[in-house]
Amino acid sequence: MLDLPLWLWLVFAGVLGLLVGSFLNVVILRLPARLEAQWRREAQEELALDVADEPLPPGIVREASHCPHCKHPLAAGDNIPLLGWLMLRGRCRYCRAPISIQYPLVEFLSGVLSVLVVWKFGPGWAALSGLVLTWILIAASGIDFRTQLLPDQLTLPLLWLGLLLSLLPMFVLPASAILGAALGYASLWSVYWLFKLLTGKEGMGYGDFKLLAALGAWMGPGALLPVVLLSSLVGAVVGGLLIALRRHERERPMPFGPFIAMAGWIWFVAGDPLLQGYMHLTGLR
Template identity: 75%
Template sequence: MPDLPLIMWALIAGVFGLLIGSFLNVVILRLPVRLDALWQQEAREVLGVDTPVEPLPPGIVRERSHCPHCKHPLAAYDNIPLFSWLLLGGRCRYCRAPISIQYPLVEALTAVLSAIVVWKFGPTWAALAGLFFTWALVALSGIDFRTQLLPDQITQPLLWAGLALSLCHLFVEPNAAILGAAIGYLSLWSVYWLFKLLTGKEGMGFGDFKLLAALGAWMGPVSLLPVILLSSLVGALIGGTMIVLRKHAREVPMPFGPFIALAGWIWFVAGDYLWHAYMSFSGIR
């Protein structure tokens, strides 16, 4: 690889992250709709329901991007990550309908997180794996925030990638990855059933179990308690703020996946610093 300063590698990762963020927007918006249509199609086939075959919603790769309001296909210069949204003033060039703030936020967030990962690991295989880890978490967070769904199409490859990478001893050893995946899944699974037995309600979805299992596969069992604590803290702060500002009713369920993903990413890139800070603060040697 070229002998570039670390800051240059981080900047390159940030620019590339903008492009990936644009693609992740497509995944966040189209994958749940596509999956829902496929599930309905399969259900009709299993039940033997004879209904007209409707065309499936746009896929992730082949169909061109278009305005969700006027359906006009977007030109290449309308799809420049972040900058097109700014230049257009957040409105469609063709119908002047507002463009969701989600687009630039996901692109900017993916760029920043990608740059941080490369700054942390340098131009290494660990950084490449860390970028995949980061992009998967961004996609899962966006989907869960919008639909309260954590699709197996992303959580399962993330889990298996963590287990496979442990064979290369990239982040954790294989035994730690296996234990992390098992404990991560079973811990939230146990909480789910305990809560359901006590209240008769479902406190979280099965996708949360799989996401924490994937984090355990990537970072081992020792990461799980800090991740759960961090996600609970962030969830309580954000949820409490939304309730206080009356933007979210108390009875309306709030997705927990984005908080697990955020806590997992923080521990992935800064867990060692946080642990040393805690040890110094507590006076433990």
């Protein structure tokens, strides 16, 4: 890596994170619609039905950004992360429709978390790998929060990348990565079926199993219990606040994937200090 001061790397990470965050917004909005259209076509073909000649939703890379209301292409200045939304005061330049707060929030989150990853690991391949993990977790969380869907297109590459990095090894040894992936999937799979047998309802989706398996591949089996406990705590707090603020209906299912992703990222960058602090508070050391 280039011999540059850490602060300069952090600035670069922040700018890169903002730019990637802008792209993550595109992924969050367009990937589910694209997948649903493809599934609909495949189902029609499988059932030997006439396939409706409807155009596929915009792709993730090729189609230029546009207003979701009036469909007008956005100017280059409108796409500047954070600044574009602020300069437009949260409204489309052409139709004056409100622009979702999701756009600046995702960009800001991507920028801040990218800085923290580079600050944690320092310039190097570990930080680059951590950035990829961070960005995929943000995209997966955004999609799950909006649609209650965790696409295999995000969770499975994250799982395989964690297993491949263990061959270097980057964060854990291969045996830990394989065991972490297997136990991560099996643990939530078991909870899913136990809950379904007891209540007749589905408490979570298969995407949650794959996401925890991916985190197990990155951090090993020792991270699974803290991640599950932390995700349950974060989910309870955030869910309670949303219900109290009437931003979420009690009867409406709340996706668990974003809380697994939050807890996994927190443990990834701060697991050791958190564990040491817990052991100190409980007198286990």
